[in-house]
Amino acid sequence: MADERQQDTRSRLTTSRRSVLAAAAFAPALTGVPAPAHALPAGREGRALVEPVMTKLADWADVGEVLRRPGDMRRFMYHTGLPRRDLTVFSHGVRINPALALGTHMSFVRYADHSTLLMGDAVVTERELQRFCDVLQKHGIMLTAMHKHLLAHEPDVWWVHLHAHGHDPVAVARGLRAAFDCTGTPPAEPATSSASVDLDTTAIDAAMGVKGGADGEIYKSTYVRRETVADGHLVLPPGLGSTTSVNFQPLGGGRAALSGDLVMIASEVQPVLTALRRGGIELVEVHHHNLEDEPRLFFVHYWAVGNAVRLAEAVRKAVDTTNVVPMPGGAGS
16 A cells, blocks of 8 residues: 555656646747747657758759759758749739749758758649659658648649758759659749839838838748747758748739738637738638648738738738747848
């Protein structure tokens, strides 16, 4: 009997200790205090977290040559954009500018263990989708999500999230190139100066609390998560796989089409959805982008048409329910 009482006491102490440790682990998230990188647990396989390292544009020359697209450096990321300028897509009577919601984006990051991570988001038509996926799988590139970014639209378009990790980024680039060659993705165009955005961008910046930036005719406001985000055992640099994007397409007379996505942890999902609907913003999809992110991230895509500044004020209320800060260096950096 005495042995049973001792065992029961030890069990209660162990349970209590676990509860204290769990509370301590979640304290930064609950208080909104950014969690430092070393505070994250080890990767899901118990491996130590690996940090990204800075690279130069020249370090990615072989990748750019294979992709046959000009890339740019966005802090830790080598980024390549492949807008679907070949597609004429309408949603709710609005012709969608490629920079609003039809941009394919690929980002490579180098790590301290000399490995390379690819994360990407590809725009393909429904007719292209299955062949595109087959070629990616043949080259060892994983599919982590397939979903919609727009409500009813023609032609039917899908957005596919891609992931690869290894030590041969050129081989990954060859796989990407083979997959994109199965689609109508057009070749790169010579760089041109950005057109002026026909919106009151000063008022939008004030409403959003962040300095936005122009991507052609589209105005974008971008935020990143405060806490450190990891993909498995890899620490993700700010802006990779954990970004809130708010995009405005001018429609004339101060009006805009609003499209983008907000990044959330589980406890933020319902407050965000409620704030968006109260602001008259339509919900498109809620989903994941990645398979092994920590903390677990969710994304909501949304749509609205109206006065651009009032839309900015409405979406800002949803942004403010999440633990994000303005993107370092501004939108598109």
